Amino acid sequence: MTAEYQVNGAVAIITLNNPPVNGLGLSTRTAVVEGVRKALADDAVKAIVLTGAGKAFSGGADIKEFNSPSAFAEPSLHTLIxxxxxxxxxxxxxxxxxCMGGGLELALGCHYRVAAIGAQIALPEVKLGILPGAGGTQRLPRVVGLELALNMIVSGTPVASEKLAKTALFNKIIEGDLMEGALAFAASIADARPLPKVRDIKVDYPNYEAFLQFSRNTVKAMSGPYPAPLKCVEAVAASVTKKFDDGIKFERDLFIELVQTTESKALRHAFFGERAASKIPDVPAxxxxxxxKSAAVIGAxxxxxxxxxxxxNAGIPVMLLETKQEALDKGIATIRKNYENTMKKGKLTQEKFDQRVGMISGTLNYADIGQADIVVEAVFEDMGVKETVFKKLDEVMKQGAILASNTSTLDVDQIASFTKRPQDVIGTHFFSPANVMKLLEIVRGKATAKDVLATTLALSKKIKKTGVVSGVCDGFIGNRMIEQYSRQAGFLIEEGALPEQVDKAVEKFGFAMGPFRMGDLAGNDIGWYIRKRRYxxxxxxxxxxxxxxxxxxxRYGQxxxxxxxxxxxxxxxxxxxxxxxxxxxxxxxxxGVERRKISDQEIIERLVYSLVNEAAHILEEGIAMRASDIDMVYLTGYGFPVFRGGPMFYADTVGLPNVLMTMEKLAKGRHGDAWKPAPLLVKLAAEGKTFN
Known part of the structure; x- marks a missing residue:
C-alpha cells in the first residue's frame, strides 16, 4: 500500500508510504482518498491526521507521470485536495x-497544519520549468502573505518550518514527538466548527499593483530564457486579482502551458538524467x-x-604529496587562500575554516600516504609520468585502497597495467576548477572491480558531484566530443569567422563560454600538447x-x-x-582559403552537430551507457545551456532527420570528411526515433 490507514482513539491516521519521498502518484492519491472516505464513514472517528512515513511528509507530485496519462487520471491531485x-x-x-511541491499543496488543502522543527517547506516547481499546478500559487499567499509567497514560488528555495512559525501556514510548531503532538492537537479541535479553509482567506496587500509590477520587472530581468519565473508572478498575482476558483483555473492553464515548453522538458530531462547516471546495469544498488575515511592526492x-x-568539504582528511617543498607549500597556501576568500564572502565560518584547513596535510614521501583509503593522481597529462606514479603507488598503498587517475584523455587500462592490482584502478576526471565544477567523469577500466565503481559513484555524491560513468577511449565522453567541436571552431576561423564572432554566437545560443574564451581559460598549451600526440x-x-x-x-591564455x-x-x-x-x-x-561571411546559424550548427555526431559514435560503442549520460556530462562540465537539455536532447528537439539533413549539406563543404554521420544517428533518423 502507498498509504496506510489506522485509528488511534478517535483519530484516523493516514500515512503516505511511497518511498523515497512519498511522491503523490496515482496509487498514493487513490489510497489517501479511500482513507479519508473511510474515516468520514466511521462515526467513532472525530478527526483525521495526514502524515508521511520515513524521511518525508511528501516531496510532491510524481514527475515521472508528467508524460503519461496517469498524471491527470482520477483522482488527480486537484481532486485529492x-x-x-x-x-x-x-x-x-x-x-x-x-514538505514540497504537491506535498505542500496537499497540506494547504488540509484544515490545520502542525509541523516539526527543521521541516523543509518549498514549492520548487520553477526549477523544473513549471509552476505549482494544484493550488499552490493561490493558497500559499493566503497564509504567508503575497511577498513571501512570491519569493518562495519564484525562487523555489526551501524555508525551514520554524521560520514560518508566525505565519498562518502552521497552527502549531511541535518541538517533541510530532505524532504525539498532532494527536493532541487533533483532540483539541475535533469539535471546532466551522472547519477553516485556506481558500476563504483574503490576500491583503496594500498597493499590490505597484508591488506586482516591480516583481514582473525584476523577474523578467533575471529569468533569461526561462518562461516559468514570470508565469509564477502572473499566477501569484491572480491570488489577489481573481476569485479563488478563477485563480485556480488560471494557475492550471499556465501549468499546462509550461509543461509543454521545451525549457521545462529540458529541465525535467536533466533532473532524471542526473538520477539515472548513478544506475549501472551490472552493478546492483x-x-x-x-x-x-581518508584520501591522498598526488600533485598540489x-x-x-x-x-x-x-x-x-565532505569531511574527509587529505594528505597532499609533492616532489618539492616549495610546490607543496604553494599548493597548501592556495587552498588556504581559497577558503579565506569564501570566509570573506560570509559563506564559511571561522570554525569551519579552521576545521577544513586542519584536515589538510602535506608530504614529500610516498610512504606517508600508504594508509589512505583512496589516492587520486593529479600530475601532468603524460603516460610516462603516470607510469612512474602508479608503479610507486602500487608499492606503497595498502591493500584495498582505490587508485584513481585524474587523467582527462589517457588510457586508464594502460595506467592500470602499471600495477599488480588493476581491479583497484579507476579514472576520476575532475573538471577545472575542481572545487567548483559539478561533473566527475568516472572512467571504468576493463578490470575495475564493481565495488570500486560503486564506491566511486557513492563518493561522487558525498563530495557533491554528478558522477557519470564512461568506458575507456581517448578523451572518454567529454573530451572526445570536444575535440570535434574544437576542430570545427578552428575550421570556422580559417574560413572567415574570427574568435569573437564564434564565441558570441555560441554564448547567445546559451553556452557559458565560447570555444576560444574556454581555450584561454583552460590554457591553450594543454590542447596543443594533446594535439601533438594525436598528430x-x-x-x-x-x-x-x-x-x-x-x-x-x-599565447597560452589568461x-x-x-x-x-x-x-x-x-x-x-x-x-x-x-x-x-x-x-x-x-x-x-x-x-589558399578564400575567406567568406559565415552566419551565426552555421557556427551553431557546425559546433553543436559535431558534438552530436561524435556522441552518437560514443553511444554506439558503449563508451556511454545512455544518451542522458552524455547530456549530463555537457550540462555539468562543459557549460551547455541547461534550457536546451544537453546536445542529445537538443538534437531530439530539432529532430534527428533535420540534424542529418544539415550534416549532409555540410559534408559538401570544406573538410566534408568530418561530417560522415554516425551509423546510430542514421538508423534513429530513418526509424523516426530519438536518442532519449
Missing part, C-alpha cells in the same frame, strides 16, 4: 522533514562499498588542490593549424596574459586581439 478540503471532519497535516597544483578541497597517433585526422601558431607565439584574446592585469575580460586576427587572416591566405 478537494476531497481533503471538503471533508466534514477536521483534517490535520502533520508535517516533518520534507546493494553492491557493498569500500570505506573512504591547481587541479590537485581543487580535488583535495572536495574531500575536505602522431592519428595522422589521417585534419586540424586547423591556427591554434598551433597561437601557441608558438606563447595565465600568460594573452591567448586568442588580449588580457589586462587583474582583469579577466577578453579583449579582441588585432595581432591574433591578423595572424588568422594571413594563415587563411597562406593555405
Amino acid at each position: 478537494n476531497v481533503v478540503e471538503g471533508a466534514s471532519k477536521p483534517v490535520i497535516a502533520a508535517i516533518h522533514t520534507v 546493494d553492491t557493498p562499498v569500500r570505506s573512504i 597544483g591547481t587541479m590537485g588542490g581543487g580535488i583535495a578541497m572536495n574531500f575536505v 602522431l597517433e592519428k595522422p589521417e585526422i585534419t586540424y586547423s593549424k591556427t591554434a598551433d601558431l597561437l601557441c608558438e607565439l606563447g 595565465k600568460t596574459g594573452a591567448g586568442w584574446y588580449d588580457y589586462k592585469a587583474g582583469d579577466r575580460k577578453a579583449y579582441p586581439s588585432a595581432l591574433v586576427n591578423d595572424m588568422i587572416i594571413k594563415h587563411s591566405a597562406d593555405i
Whole structure:
C-alpha cells in the first residue's frame, strides 16, 4: 500500500508510504482518498491526521507521470485536495522533514497544519520549468502573505518550518514527538466548527499593483530564457486579482502551458538524467562499498588542490604529496587562500575554516600516504609520468585502497597495467576548477572491480558531484566530443569567422563560454600538447593549424596574459586581439582559403552537430551507457545551456532527420570528411526515433 490507514482513539491516521519521498502518484492519491472516505464513514472517528512515513511528509507530485496519462487520471491531485478540503471532519497535516511541491499543496488543502522543527517547506516547481499546478500559487499567499509567497514560488528555495512559525501556514510548531503532538492537537479541535479553509482567506496587500509590477520587472530581468519565473508572478498575482476558483483555473492553464515548453522538458530531462547516471546495469544498488575515511592526492597544483578541497568539504582528511617543498607549500597556501576568500564572502565560518584547513596535510614521501583509503593522481597529462606514479603507488598503498587517475584523455587500462592490482584502478576526471565544477567523469577500466565503481559513484555524491560513468577511449565522453567541436571552431576561423564572432554566437545560443574564451581559460598549451600526440597517433585526422601558431607565439591564455584574446592585469575580460586576427587572416591566405561571411546559424550548427555526431559514435560503442549520460556530462562540465537539455536532447528537439539533413549539406563543404554521420544517428533518423 502507498498509504496506510489506522485509528488511534478517535483519530484516523493516514500515512503516505511511497518511498523515497512519498511522491503523490496515482496509487498514493487513490489510497489517501479511500482513507479519508473511510474515516468520514466511521462515526467513532472525530478527526483525521495526514502524515508521511520515513524521511518525508511528501516531496510532491510524481514527475515521472508528467508524460503519461496517469498524471491527470482520477483522482488527480486537484481532486485529492478537494476531497481533503471538503471533508466534514477536521483534517490535520502533520508535517516533518520534507514538505514540497504537491506535498505542500496537499497540506494547504488540509484544515490545520502542525509541523516539526527543521521541516523543509518549498514549492520548487520553477526549477523544473513549471509552476505549482494544484493550488499552490493561490493558497500559499493566503497564509504567508503575497511577498513571501512570491519569493518562495519564484525562487523555489526551501524555508525551514520554524521560520514560518508566525505565519498562518502552521497552527502549531511541535518541538517533541510530532505524532504525539498532532494527536493532541487533533483532540483539541475535533469539535471546532466551522472547519477553516485556506481558500476563504483574503490576500491583503496594500498597493499590490505597484508591488506586482516591480516583481514582473525584476523577474523578467533575471529569468533569461526561462518562461516559468514570470508565469509564477502572473499566477501569484491572480491570488489577489481573481476569485479563488478563477485563480485556480488560471494557475492550471499556465501549468499546462509550461509543461509543454521545451525549457521545462529540458529541465525535467536533466533532473532524471542526473538520477539515472548513478544506475549501472551490472552493478546492483546493494553492491557493498569500500570505506573512504581518508584520501591522498598526488600533485598540489591547481587541479590537485581543487580535488583535495572536495574531500575536505565532505569531511574527509587529505594528505597532499609533492616532489618539492616549495610546490607543496604553494599548493597548501592556495587552498588556504581559497577558503579565506569564501570566509570573506560570509559563506564559511571561522570554525569551519579552521576545521577544513586542519584536515589538510602535506608530504614529500610516498610512504606517508600508504594508509589512505583512496589516492587520486593529479600530475601532468603524460603516460610516462603516470607510469612512474602508479608503479610507486602500487608499492606503497595498502591493500584495498582505490587508485584513481585524474587523467582527462589517457588510457586508464594502460595506467592500470602499471600495477599488480588493476581491479583497484579507476579514472576520476575532475573538471577545472575542481572545487567548483559539478561533473566527475568516472572512467571504468576493463578490470575495475564493481565495488570500486560503486564506491566511486557513492563518493561522487558525498563530495557533491554528478558522477557519470564512461568506458575507456581517448578523451572518454567529454573530451572526445570536444575535440570535434574544437576542430570545427578552428575550421570556422580559417574560413572567415574570427574568435569573437564564434564565441558570441555560441554564448547567445546559451553556452557559458565560447570555444576560444574556454581555450584561454583552460590554457591553450594543454590542447596543443594533446594535439601533438594525436598528430602522431592519428595522422589521417585534419586540424586547423591556427591554434598551433597561437601557441608558438606563447599565447597560452589568461595565465600568460594573452591567448586568442588580449588580457589586462587583474582583469579577466577578453579583449579582441588585432595581432591574433591578423595572424588568422594571413594563415587563411597562406593555405589558399578564400575567406567568406559565415552566419551565426552555421557556427551553431557546425559546433553543436559535431558534438552530436561524435556522441552518437560514443553511444554506439558503449563508451556511454545512455544518451542522458552524455547530456549530463555537457550540462555539468562543459557549460551547455541547461534550457536546451544537453546536445542529445537538443538534437531530439530539432529532430534527428533535420540534424542529418544539415550534416549532409555540410559534408559538401570544406573538410566534408568530418561530417560522415554516425551509423546510430542514421538508423534513429530513418526509424523516426530519438536518442532519449
